[in-house]
Amino acid sequence: MFDRIRQWQKYLTLLGALAGVAALFMPHKLAAELVPVDVELMLAVDVSGSADWQEAELQRDGFIQVNKSPEFVKVIKTGFLGKIAVTYIEWAGDGYQTEVVDWVIIKDLASAEAFAQTLKDAPIDTGSWPSIRNVIKYAAPKFFTNNYQRTRRILDISGDGPYNIGSLVTQTRDAAIKQGITINGLPIINDWLQPSGRRKFAILDEYYAACVIGNPGAFLVVAHSLKDFVRAIRCKMIFEIAGITSDNWRVDIIKPLTQQQNVALLNQPGYDIGERRLQRRRSFGDEF
Numbered sequence: 495m496f497d498r499i500r501q502w503q504k505y506l507t508l509l510g511a512l513a514g515v516a517a518l519f520m521p522h523k524l525a526a527e528l529v530p531v532d533v534e535l536m537l538a539v540d541v542s543g544s545a546d547w548q549e550a551e552l553q554r555d556g557f558i559q560v561n562k563s564p565e566f567v568k569v570i571k572t573g574f575l576g577k578i579a580v581t582y583i584e585w586a587g588d589g590y591q592t593e594v595v596d597w598v599i600i601k602d603l604a605s606a607e608a609f610a611q612t613l614k615d616a617p618i619d620t621g622s623w624p625s626i627r628n629v630i631k632y633a634a635p636k637f638f639t640n641n642y643q644r645t646r647r648i649l650d651i652s653g654d655g656p657y658n659i660g661s662l663v664t665q666t667r668d669a670a671i672k673q674g675i676t677i678n679g680l681p682i683i684n685d686w687l688q689p690s691g692r693r694k695f696a697i698l699d700e701y702y703a704a705c706v707i708g709n710p711g712a713f714l715v716v717a718h719s720l721k722d723f724v725r726a727i728r729c730k731m732i733f734e735i736a737g738i739t740s741d742n743w744r745v746d747i748i749k750p751l752t753q754q755q756n757v758a759l760l761n762q763p764g765y766d767i768g769e770r771r772l773q774r775r776r777s778f779g780d781e782f
Contacts, residue, residue, distance in 0.1 A: 528643035532573035535580045536633050540653030542586035542624035556723040561610040567603045569732045577601035579642040585629035597640045626657035627666045634670045652680035656701045671708045679707045679714035
């Protein structure tokens with residue numbers, strides 16, 4: 495019997511040694527203990543050429559105001575764990591994605607105000623033509639390399655124009671959805687002219703519903719003007735954190751279009767409206 499015990503001891507010692515060696519070669523995020531949170535929320539804000547400095551500042555100030563509100567913190571505390579992980583990035587064209595605030599936990603008013611202050615202190619810049627495809631491609635891997643373990647992963651995209659660079663945004667969106675990422679939207683519809691003097695896209699809500707948002711429970715909230723932006727952000731972030739998708743909120747929420755609706759939109763204005771408008775502008779100087 496003692497021989498068997500000694501054999502088992504040697505066997506367990508060998509397993510322990512092998513496990514220790516294996517741990518040395520494991521990726522850091524797999525070896526480290528992940529911090530559980532209710533939601534991983536990535537805020538992705540458009541600062542492309544369609545927006546001017548004032549609009550970029552108004553968008554950021556809207557997120558600052560919401561994060562400092564007791565109502566926002568109260569909703570976080572209603573979660574099972576009572577805390578969320580948030581990061582904030584600003585995006586524009588190819589290769590322009592700026593991580594303004596890295597992943598942090600918000601669990602109370604102090605941590606929410608600290609996030610808002612970091613956001614307020616960071617410099618603001620603007621980039622070239624908007625590329626929703628690139629911000630999704632940039633954002634998706636960051637959900638799998640942070641230090642948090644979640645029940646929901648949400649990419650929250652706000653912007654005031656359609657995607658207009660490269661391949662169709664729907665392809666990249668669908669790839670992110672397959673990874674379990676929910677994409678919500680906050681299209682900003684306003685009558686401000688672009689810095690170029692051209693008009694903005696009037697039916698941006700339909701474009702976002704068909705081409706940008708996706709996954710069960712995905713939705714968008716429309717900001718009907720920049721003055722309406724704070725209300726729209728507050729509404730959407732509270733819904734996201736609380737997991738509300740009830741039809742009782744349909745006044746503010748628009749869900750992804752059905753396949754039949756998508757087919758109708760394909761003809762007017764179409765999935766590639768942003769790409770076609772950019773091509774027309776480059777070729778003929780048409781307004782868009």
